[in-house]
Amino acid sequence: MKFKILKANKKHIKEIQEISTQQFGLLGWAPNFFESELKNENHFFYVVVVNQCVENIQDNNGLVNSNIFLKKEKKGFINPCQKIVGFINFMQTEGELGLDFNILNIATREEFKNKGVASALINFVFKLAKQRKFKSVWLEVRCSNNVAIHLYQKLGFQQLYIRKNYYSNGEDAIIFRKIF
């Protein structure tokens, strides 16, 4: 699957909210949260976008390439084929190894899971962190979230410690850190 990672903007909020509700339900953030996150200069918000029309046409006869999609975007057309399939937001913090990134939230649209969307987003955060000469990226995850834990371990995160009763339902949080 071909996709692009873009800086999130106001036009993306509806779809980000849709994915958040789908993936987190009542545990998700309030609707106005995403708008305030976009305005927060110390926070970073990115989305994964696919062009479903190009994907479909390429699959069938290979006649259309993604340049058409890009040209249309540059001219400012709203492309009905464009779909947000995942998002990530993170912030800069300072830890024992110096400045780092803390991943606050990541989610993938249900029907696009297990296609490498979240892996691409996290690798993108690693790239940004390395560009800034940060030594680490960290995050917290519910101890019951086996899929996310599998993903973080696959990408080289290691368990740092456990925060007992961290979530409102009494669940523990595992703090994972990736050191470069």
Ligand SMILES: CC(C)(COP(=O)(O)OP(=O)(O)OC[C@H]1O[C@@H](n2cnc3c(N)ncnc32)[C@H](O)[C@@H]1OP(=O)(O)O)[C@@H](O)C(=O)NCCC(=O)NCCS
């Ligand atoms: C966690 C999440 C972001 C992963 O997104 P994704 O785009 O599907 O991730 P990727 O495709 O990059 O990788 C998924 C990995 O999980 C694995 N996986 C899928 N289901 C699994 C399961 N039930 N148990 C263990 N691993 C599982 C996949 O096989 C894949 O690993 P692999 O590459 O070794 O095969 C997504 O499942 C999601 O949105 N979950 C709900 C929100 C959430 O929990 N966010 C994290 C909060 S800390």
